[in-house]
Amino acid sequence: xxxxxxxxxxxxxxxxxxxxxxxxxxxxxxxxxxxxxxxxxxxxxxxxxxxxxxxxxxxxxxxxxxxxxxxxxxxxxxxxxxxxxxxxxxxxxxxxxxxxxxxxxxxxxxxxxxxxxxxxxxxxxxxxx
Amino acid sequence: xxxxxxxxxxxxxxxxxxxxxxxxxxxxxxxxxxxxxxxxxxxxxxxxxxxxxxxxxxxxxxxxxxxxxxxxxxxxxxxxxxxxxxxxxxxxxxxxxxxxxxxxxxxxxxxxxxxxxxxxxxxxxxxxxxxxxxxxxxxxxxxxxxxxxxxxxxxxxxxxxxxxxxxxxxxxxxxxxxxxxxxxxxxxxxxxxxxxxxxxxxxxxxxxxxxxxxxxxxxxxxxxxxxxxxxxxxxxxxxxxxxx
Ligand code: SF4
Ligand code: FES
Numbered sequence: 001x002x003x004x005x006x007x008x009x010x011x012x013x014x015x016x017x018x019x020x021x022x023x024x025x026x027x028x029x030x031x032x033x034x035x036x037x038x039x040x041x042x043x044x045x046x047x048x049x050x051x052x053x054x055x056x057x058x059x060x061x062x063x064x065x066x067x068x069x070x071x072x073x074x075x076x077x078x079x080x081x082x083x084x085x086x087x088x089x090x091x092x093x094x095x096x097x098x099x100x101x102x103x104x105x106x107x108x109x110x111x112x113x114x115x116x117x118x119x120x121x122x123x124x125x126x127x128x129x
Numbered sequence: 130x131x132x133x134x135x136x137x138x139x140x141x142x143x144x145x146x147x148x149x150x151x152x153x154x155x156x157x158x159x160x161x162x163x164x165x166x167x168x169x170x171x172x173x174x175x176x177x178x179x180x181x182x183x184x185x186x187x188x189x190x191x192x193x194x195x196x197x198x199x200x201x202x203x204x205x206x207x208x209x210x211x212x213x214x215x216x217x218x219x220x221x222x223x224x225x226x227x228x229x230x231x232x233x234x235x236x237x238x239x240x241x242x243x244x245x246x247x248x249x250x251x252x253x254x255x256x257x258x259x260x261x262x263x264x265x266x267x268x269x270x271x272x273x274x275x276x277x278x279x280x281x282x283x284x285x286x287x288x289x290x291x292x293x294x295x296x297x298x299x300x301x302x303x304x305x306x307x308x309x310x311x312x313x314x315x316x317x318x319x320x321x322x323x324x325x326x327x328x329x330x331x332x333x334x335x336x337x338x339x340x341x342x343x344x345x346x347x348x349x350x351x352x353x354x355x356x357x358x359x360x361x362x363x364x365x366x367x368x369x370x371x372x373x
Contacts, residue, residue, distance in 0.1 A: 005143035006225035006233050011291050019199055022288060025336045089337060093354035100266045 024085075031082040034075045041068075087112045131157035134209055136167055138179070139219040141226045149226060151217075152176075158209040164218065165193055165204035168230070181230035188344055191280035194221045195230050201282035201342045222285040237281050240297055244305035244323055249316025267312050274307035274352050276345045283339035283349050289332055296332040297323060299339035299349035306352040309359070321363050330356035 016026040041063075048059040062068060090112055091105035133155050141149040154175055156167045165183050172179045184190040186205045193204035196219040198212070209216070224232035254261065283299035284290050290298045297305075305324065309317045324330045333353045340350040 003144055004227070006227055007141050007143070007149060008225050009149075009222070011288075015288060015291070019338075021338045021341060022336070025288075025338070029334070089335065089350075092337075092340075092348065092351035093358065095270075095355055095358075097266060100264065102266075102269065 028082050028085045031078040034071070034078050038072070038075045083116065087116075131159050133157050134167075134212070135215045136164075136171070137215070137217045138171075138229070139217075139226075140179075140229050141220070142178070143228060149219075156209075160208075160210050162209050163205050164195075164197065164202070164207040164209065164216065167209060168204060168218075179230075180228045189278055191278035194232075194280045194282050194285065195219065196222055196285065201285035203280060203282070203344050206344055221281055223287065223291040224281065224285070232281075234281055236294060237279075237284055237298070237300070240301040241279065241304065244297070244301050244308075245316055245320055246304045246308060248308065248311060248314045249319065250314060252315075261313050263312060270310040270312075271307045274303045274310070274347055274349075277304055277307075277347045277349075278345055280344065282342045282344060283347075286336075286338040286342040288336060288338075289334060293332070295328045297326075297328050299333075299353065300347070302330060302333075302356055303347055303349035303352035306356050306359075309356075321359065324356045325360045325363060330354075330360055333357075 016022040045056070045059050045063070048055040063072075087109050091108045094103075094108050096103040096108070134157075135153055136156050137151050137153050139149045140146065140152045154171045156170055158167060163186075165181075165186060168179065168181050168183075172181075181193070181195070181204070183193040183204065185192070188203050188206045191203075194201060195204055196202070196217075197207055198217050199219075201221060218230065220226045220230050221232045224234060224237070227233045277300050279300060281300070283303075287296075287299055290296045302324070305320050308314050309320055309324075330353050333350075335350065335354065337350045340348045343349065
C-alpha cells in the first residue's frame with residue numbers, strides 16, 4: 001500500500017496580499033474597475049448630449065460635484081499607474097530588430113511615452129479650439 | 130566565529146501529520162553558507178528525518194526550489210547572510226507537498242513533455258548539404274529561453290497556475306517558444322495548437338512575477354507575450370485559409 005498522502009495548500013481569497021509583487025499586480029489590474037465606471041459615466045454624458053442642451057448641462061453640473069471630481073481624479077491617477085507599469089512591461093511583448101541588432105527596450109518604452117504625450121496634446125487641442 | 134540563525138521549516142510527514150507544522154532549528158552559520166548547506170547541517174546534526182531535494186549545489190540541476198519568506202528561491206543560490214531577520218522555509222508553492230520540502234512536480238513535468246520540447250523536422254538536412262547556419266540574430270531568438278533548468282520556481286510564482294492547474298504555465302510555454310523560434314525546427318504548426326488553447330498563452334494575465342523569480346533570467350513572461358503575438362498572427366492567417 002502506498003504511504004503517499006500529498007498535501008495541497010489552499011490559496012485563499014487573500015493570496016494577493018501575501019506578496020508585494022502580487023499586491024502591485026492586483027492594484028494595476030484593479031484600475032479596470034474605475035475605468036469601466038468612468039466609461040459608463042462618459043457614455044451616459046454622450047447620451048444626455050443627444051437629448052439636448054439642458055440634459056447635457058444637467059450632466060455637466062452633476063460632474064462638477066466634489067464626489068465626481070474626486071472620482072475622476074482617482075481614475076486619472078489609477079490609470080496613469082496602470083500605464084506606467086504597462087509601458088515598462090511592453091518591451092517583453094515586442095521582438096523588434098534593426099538589421100542584426102535588437103531595438104533597445106528604452107526606445108520602445110520612450111516611444112510609448114512619446115505616443116501618450118502626442119495623443120494627449122491632440123486631445124487638448126481638440127478640446128480647447 | 131559562526132553566528133547562529135533561527136530557521137523555521139514547514140514540516141510535513143504524511144504518515145503522522147494531518148497538516149504541515151512549523152519547526153524551528155538553530156543553525157550556526159558563516160558568511161558563505163547557503164540555505165542548502167544549512168538544511169544539510171540540520172539533517173546531519175539536528176534531525177535526520179528532514180527531507181529536501183538537491184543535487185548539483187550550483188544552480189544548474191533545478192532540484193532545490195523552495196519558498197524562502199514566501200518567495201520562490203533555489204536553496205543553493207540563497208545565502209543565510211542575506212536574511213538577518215531569519216528565514217521561514219516552505220515547500221515550493223502551488224505544488225502538492227510530498228514530504229517536508231519535497232513537492233510532487235509531476236504536473237509540471239507532464240506539461241513540459243506536452244509542448245514537444247525537441248527539434249521536430251521530418252526532412253532533416255543531409256550531411257552533404259553542410260551545417261546549419263544561424264546568425265547571432267537567429268540564435269538570440271531562442272537562446273535565453275533555452276537556459277531553463279526546470280526548477281519550477283516560476284510555477285510557484287504564478288497565481289494563474291495556482292488558481293487553475295490546467296494552465297500550461299511559464300516554463301513550459303517558454304520552452305515551447307524556444308523550439309518554435311529555432312530555425313532548425315519545423316514543428317511550429319503542431320505546437321501552436323497548445324499556444325492558441327485557452328490553457329496556453331492566453332491563460333496568462335501578465336503578472337510578470339515568473340520572470341522576476343527565475344534564477345536563470347529566462348524571462349518566461351516575455352516568451353508568453355511573444356507567444357500571444359504568434360497566436361494572434363496564427364488566428365488572422367487562419368481566417369484567410371478556411372478549411373485548414
Ligand atoms: S523558466 Fe526559470 S524559474 Fe521557470 S523552471 Fe525554468 S529556470 Fe526555473
Ligand atoms: S542543488 Fe541543483 S539547483 Fe540547487
